[in-house]
Every structure is written in C-alpha cells, then in structure tokens.
Amino acid sequence: MRMNELDVIKKLVDGSNSTVFFGGAGVSTASGIPDFRGNNGLYKIESEYGAPPEEILSGRYLHKDPERFYKYYRENMLYPSAEPNGAHKALARLERLGKLTAVITQNIDGLHQAAGSDKVIELHGSVLRNYCLECRREYSLEDIIESSGVPHCTLCGSIVRPDVTLYGEALDLNAFYEAEEACINADVLIVGGTSLTVNPAASLVGTYKGDHLIIINKSPTPYDRYAEYVIREPIEEALQYIAGVI
Ligand code: ZN
Secondary structure, three states: OHHHHHHHHHHHHHOOOOEEEEEOHHHOHHHOOOOOOOOOOHHHHHHHHOOOHHHHOEHHHHHHOHHHHHHHHHHHOOOOOOOOOHHHHHHHHHHHOOOEEEEEEOOOOOHHHHHOOOOEEEOOEEEEEEEEOOOOOEEEHHHHHHOOOOOEOOOOOOEEEEEEOOEOOOOOHHHHHHHHHHHHOOOEEEEEOOOOOOOOOHHHHHHOOOOEEEEEOOOOOOOHHHOOEEEOOOHHHHHHHHOOOO
C-alpha cells in the first residue's frame, strides 16, 4: 500500500519541473546529527549546562556568556565529519534531473550543498559561515574548530559568531521571502523531516496553493490534513524511492 503511494508521488515528481522540498532536522538524523529539539535528553542538557538549549542558543546568551554559549555550541551543534545521507543525495539528483527547483532547509549543517544541491535556501543560516561581530570579517567552520573557547577575530579581536539564526533573533528575511516565492511557484511541495511546529518557518507551507502537498514525517504534523499524501517511512528511503535511486 505504501509503495503504491510512493509510486504515485514518484510519477507526480517525474512529471513536475518545479518540485520544491522543505525539510528540517529529520533530514540529517541519518547523518548522525541529532535533532536537539527532540526529546533526547533536554533535561540532561539543562543540568549539564545550567540552562535549556533555547536559552543558551540565544543571541542574548551569546553576549551575556560567550564562554558557555561556545562550550554548548562546540559540543552539540558542530558535526564536521557528518556526511550527506540518501535523502540529501536523492534531492541533489532530482535537481540535476530538472525536477526540483529548490531545497528549503531549517538545518544549519550544509549537508545539502555537500550532496551537490545548488539551490539551497537556508532559513536558519549555516555553521559553515561565521563572522566577526565588529568588523564582519568572515571565518570558516575550520577556523572555528581550530580555535578553542570563544573564537576571536584575528584582525580586531572581537567575538566571531556563527551565521545562524539564534533563538530570539529575527529570521533572515531575504531567505524567507525567497523560500516563500519558491513555495508559491511550486507545483509539488514535499515537506519532510520536520514536525512543522516552529514558526514562521512552518507557516511557509501555508503559502503553497497547489494540489500536491506531500508530507514525509515519522510523527503527525499540524499540516497533515492539508496534505495529498502523508508518508511515515524513513525520509531517506522515501526520497530515494521518489528519485528513482532504489
Ligand atoms: Zn573583526
């Protein structure tokens, strides 16, 4: 039965030239990057770091206690040896085949680009980009990893921060508008690996006015009832099937 649904979706995407994929943490879990919003040890994090992740990973906290921010960030947010998984690769393949026009992601790990996707809209930025708070000089992920504690600018000595949207900070509006436009112009919208509970990113789905909303997620989302198909299979398997890889 499931295969029948995936076969129909595969045909839809085959016949499409503007499928858009919108994904979240679930896309990268098979690459070994845990969903820090998942229930794996939030309490443990709070007792270990003295505050919940939402507080430590905020712009306010970065300024108040950069040492603790970076301790948490280095230990929980950086996965330099993570590799793209089947989901990332399947999406890159669909782009190469001219089916997929954009990947919109809430992830900050750069794995879509590593898999070969060209058109990637990063709603929450990327750990691969970092910049000096004072002079805006840019730093790579390697620069951050090679430093220890709080990274400082080699030019002016100020704190270097990741180019990611922290809690309490405004979303990158340019990225959001670009994502909105991609959704509006999509003939098929596949949403995967996200529980669609974090706004305003989740509200993007509401901008899609087409008939083919497909949701691939292990657990129910608030948008399931608007979807043409809801798939509960692992996302890497579902996307590889849709892309004709398996
Ligand atoms: Zn600087």
